[in-house]
Amino acid sequence: MAQSLLFTVKRSAPEFVRPSKPTPHEIKLLSDIDDQEGLRFQIPVIQFYKYDPNMAGKDPVDIIRKASAKTLVFYYPFAGRLREGPGRKLMVDCTGEGVLFIEADADVSLKEFGDALQPPFPCLDELLFDVPGSSEVLNCPLLVIQVTRLKCGGFIFALRLNHTMSDAAGLVQFMSALGEISCGMNEPSILPVWHRELLNSRDPPRVTCTHREYxxxxxxKGTIIPLDDMAHRSFFFGPTEVAKIRALLPPHQQKQSNFEILTACLWRCRTIALQPDTDEEVRIICIVNARGKFNPPLPNGYYGNAFAFPVAVTTAGKLMENPLGYALELVKKAKSDVTQEYMHSVADLMVIKGRPHFTVVRSYLVFDVTRAGFGDVEFGWGKAVYGGPAKGGVGAIPGVASFYIPFKNAKGEEGLVIPLCLPAQAMEKFVKELDSVLKNNINQPTIGGPKPSFIISSL
Incomplete structure (x- = not known):
């Protein structure tokens, strides 16, 4: 990715796209999982699409604008606004005011972005414009959509979502519906289901599980990452890189999933890079989709937040001094904690404790979106060349989160691209430590040398 790429984007005035038919004007409560403090922010997603000669003469802006109005008939809560009630309870006032829609043109072709389309993207603020007054949680549009035509005939679809409304699975469900209607369907193949009460607290609420994540x-010690002098980079992990990390583990641990092994490795490298005191507690938070944990399962079409923030906690000294397998066991244990009872317990804790934010002090949060399906969303121009989170480190506390995004590199290798956000000095240390790991020299970090070849984008 050529991060020095500069281009000009011309935007029309933002407009509100409203449902194309009358929709119910009602109040719909979010669930007690939806409205926790840690989800009260806007999350950006970006999709790149190639020119398709079969769509010659057709305008993606016009098609997606009209399809948005039709899709909002089914997903009409997105056309409303969030209000806050007693006990910080969030609810959607289904006003039908609409979502913000931006039409734009860029004097750049898709090819100029380079072969490796991945975060961080140049000029992201131009491709997903922050309309003044639109980015608050309450009383603001719940979705912002920008469609930018490229001079090659391709286009970029960018979207910003109020995270309290949906998780990745729910957002992809909406985007897929928008794609289906863009392609001529009259209604989505999966109809949306609200039923947020399924993830509400019990009466009376009772916390039955341990929730150190809250x-x-x-x-x-001022360890929350500062916002100035931040470095954004993406790291590619294909079969070769994963195999090298896996080889550092004893035979009985080598069968663990790529997610668990990479998470253990990144957590350890990141902790070494940040250099906390050895007696300080450090945390890894693994987002776990809980849809399959319920019996009966959550209904098909449920588009609310249905994930947990299970955490593993240890001291920095233990994490850095022990072999990689130590971190791996902690990651495995955290993931296994999530059950149906665990989710009910989280909802109860939210009500009892006032909807707290998950712990961010010395925390690292990872989220695997490889199965979310962003790249499969189509508007008539085929599948996205890149589809998924627009950057790492998003959230109320930037620098805490990384996404695991499916990616094919320039050699055609399938793997993951993982964006990280760290202070510039810590990023340099992280690069050296990861390079050391990939040279199977995990306990002897390299002191200098060039940036390793597996880093394929930087800003």
Whole structure:
């Protein structure tokens, strides 16, 4: 990705796209999983599409604008606005005011972005414009959509979602519906289901599980990552890189999933890079989709948040001094904690504790979106060349989160691209430590040398 790429984007005035037919004007409560503090932010997604000669003469802006109005008939809560009630309870006022839609043209072709389309993207703020006054949680549009035509005939679809409304699975469900209607269908193949009460607290609420992810940890040493001088980079992990990390583990641990092994490795490298005191607690938070944990399962079409933030906690000293397998066991244990009872317990905790934010002090959060299906969303021009999160480190506390995004590199290798966001000095240390790991020299970090070849984008 050529991060020095500069181009000009011309935008029309933002407009509101409203449902194409009358929709119910009602109040719909979010669930007690939806409205926790850690989800009260806007999350950006971006999709790149090639020119398709079969669509010559057809305008993606016009097609997607009209399809948005039709899709909102089914997903009409997205056309409303969030309000806050007693106990910080969030609800959607289904006003039908609409979503923000931006039409744009860029004097750049898809080819100029380079072979490796991945975060961080140049000029992201131009491809997903932050309309003044639109980015608050309450009383603002719940979706912002920008469609940017490229001079090659391709286009970029960018979207910003108020995260309290949906998780990745729910957002892809909406985007897929928008794609189906763009392609001529009259209604989505999967109809949306609200039923947020399924993830509400019990009466009376009772916390039955341990939730260290919501501990209120004071930041006594100023360890929350500063926002200035941040470095954004993406790292590619294909079969070769994963095999090298896997080889560092004893035979009985080598069968663990790529997600677990990579998470253990990145957590350890990141901790070494940030250099906390050895007695400080550090945390890894693995987002777990809980849709399959319910019996009966959540209904097909449910598009609310249905995931948990299970956490593993240890000291920085133990994490850095022990072999990689130590971190791996902690990651496995955290993931296995999530059950139906665990989700009910989280909902109860939200009500009892006032909807707290998950712990961000010395935390690293990872989210695997490889199965979410962003890249499969079509508007008539075929599948996305890249589809998924627009950057890493998003959220109320930038720098805490990384996404695992499916990716094919310039050699045609299938793998993952993982964006990270760290202070510039810590990023340099992270690069050296990861390079050391991939040279199977995990306990002897390299001191200098060039940036390793597996880093394929930087800003």
């Amino acid at each position: 501990e209120q940890v004071p930041d006594t």
